[in-house]
Amino acid sequence: MKYPDIELNPFFSWANRPRIMYGPGIRSELGFEMGQLGGTRAVIITDKGVVNAGVAQLVADAMTKSGLELAGIFDHIVQDARIDLINEGAAFYRDKGADCMVVVGGGSVMDSAKAINILIGDGADDFMPLAEQAALWDGAKPLPPHIVFPTTAGTASEVTTAIVVLDVDARVKLQVTHPYNADIAMLDPELTVKLPPKITAFTGMDALTHAVEGVTSSGAEPLADACGLHAIRLIFRYLPLAVHEPDNITARGNMLIASTLAGLCFGNVMTGAVHATAHALGAHYGIPHGLANAIMLPVVMASNVEAAPERYTMVADAMGIAVHGMSDAEAALAAVQAVKDLKNDIGLTQTLRDFNVPNDSDELQQTVELAASDSQISYNPRYLEDSDILELLLKAY
Numbered sequence: 576m577k578y579p580d581i582e583l584n585p586f587f588s589w590a591n592r593p594r595i596m597y598g599p600g601i602r603s604e605l606g607f608e609m610g611q612l613g614g615t616r617a618v619i620i621t622d623k624g625v626v627n628a629g630v631a632q633l634v635a636d637a638m639t640k641s642g643l644e645l646a647g648i649f650d651h652i653v654q655d656a657r658i659d660l661i662n663e664g665a666a667f668y669r670d671k672g673a674d675c676m677v678v679v680g681g682g683s684v685m686d687s688a689k690a691i692n693i694l695i696g697d698g699a700d701d702f703m704p705l706a707e708q709a710a711l712w713d714g715a716k717p718l719p720p721h722i723v724f725p726t727t728a729g730t731a732s733e734v735t736t737a738i739v740v741l742d743v744d745a746r747v748k749l750q751v752t753h754p755y756n757a758d759i760a761m762l763d764p765e766l767t768v769k770l771p772p773k774i775t776a777f778t779g780m781d782a783l784t785h786a787v788e789g790v791t792s793s794g795a796e797p798l799a800d801a802c803g804l805h806a807i808r809l810i811f812r813y814l815p816l817a818v819h820e821p822d823n824i825t826a827r828g829n830m831l832i833a834s835t836l837a838g839l840c841f842g843n844v845m846t847g848a849v850h851a852t853a854h855a856l857g858a859h860y861g862i863p864h865g866l867a868n869a870i871m872l873p874v875v876m877a878s879n880v881e882a883a884p885e886r887y888t889m890v891a892d893a894m895g896i897a898v899h900g901m902s903d904a905e906a907a908l909a910a911v912q913a914v915k916d917l918k919n920d921i922g923l924t925q926t927l928r929d930f931n932v933p934n935d936s937d938e939l940q941q942t943v944e945l946a947a948s949d950s951q952i953s954y955n956p957r958y959l960e961d962s963d964i965l966e967l968l969l970k971a972y
């Protein structure tokens with residue numbers, strides 16, 4: 576399609592960290608690259624799932640073979656970046672006398688690791704006061720060397736400055752940002768082939784949501800558009816393949832690239848109501864982030880169509896829909912249908928009903944309030960009252 580007549584955002588900024596390296600087996604470069612950063616003795620931050628799948632060992636082997644000393648493996652991270660485990664991870668790093676970190680995992684691991692490195696860099700031992708500040712940019716200094724291997728193609732925490740942490744006691748997710756994320760993101764598709772189809776599917780939907788919400792965000796700008804739209808092309812081409820043929824390195828590699836592109840997109844222009852509601856649903860009902868996004872994405876898209884019709888037409892075009900001859904409204908609705916079809920193809924049929932979310936206005940009130948106070952809601956292309964958010968949740972039941 577021809578580029579539409581879209582108003583250029585008069586001001587935007589673009590962050591360029593970290594360096595990105597891609598390649599099946601790129602982990603063999605770990606020792607050399609960490610040495611260049613000044614790291615000699617690394618702690619691996621990961622979780623038990625990654626350890627049990629043998630993936631942490633693949634990285635540990637590559638590490639020692641390439642001359643980087645292994646100080647220890649911290650594998651206590653669980654779903655969501657929990658503040659108590661972040662504090663525990665920082666204590667582990669110090670006890671082991673490490674001077675750098677290698678991170679192997681999905682979003683919860685990568686977010687936890689970013690927070691652990693902030694504690695190490697600041698010489699602090701409790702992340703809670705930092706999480707309450709939310710933006711840690713004032714006087715921020717570079718942190719110890721940090722190389723990350725994403726093992727899911729979804730959250731893109733490897734390239735964003737955001738950390739979503741869970742305050743377990745308050746059942747609230749807090750978003751924290753710090754300008755120094757990882758030094759290098761190594762995208763090694765060999766580390767993702769063991770990811771089960773179900774998790775491949777919903778993390779892939781997280782990546783798609785980043786791209787769609789980024790391209791349609793109120794902060795959208797051309798650099799983010801380029802990344803987000805290409806991410807959508809790659810996801811529609813390769814996510815079904817990655818789900819149905821887990822060993823397909825081409826599909827896995829393209830999904831890692833798509834996820835990173837989508838991360839560069841939303842990391843600079845933010846997301847919208849899908850993420851705001853998904854954060855609230857995750858905090859109150861424990862719905863995994865990607866799955867909550869997958870449930871909310873078509874519902875939110877349908878409600879946003881009129882607020883940014885040209886942008887949803889670009890999204891439809893990137894999905895492979897023949898938009899020529901369609902009105903913007905028709906193209907946008909075709910994009911909503913394409914998301915539903917993709918979800919069916921990859922086996923994601925859940926709704927909020929499957930997670931015991933109440934179908935009742937009063938009982939949903941706290942979730943609505945949490946979504947309405949989420950930092951991402953203000954980037955949604957359409958302004959949403961609490962009653963609009965409630966309606967979105969009820970439609971996703």
Ligand SMILES: [Fe+2]
Nearest residue numbers: 730781785864
């Ligand atoms: Fe996300």
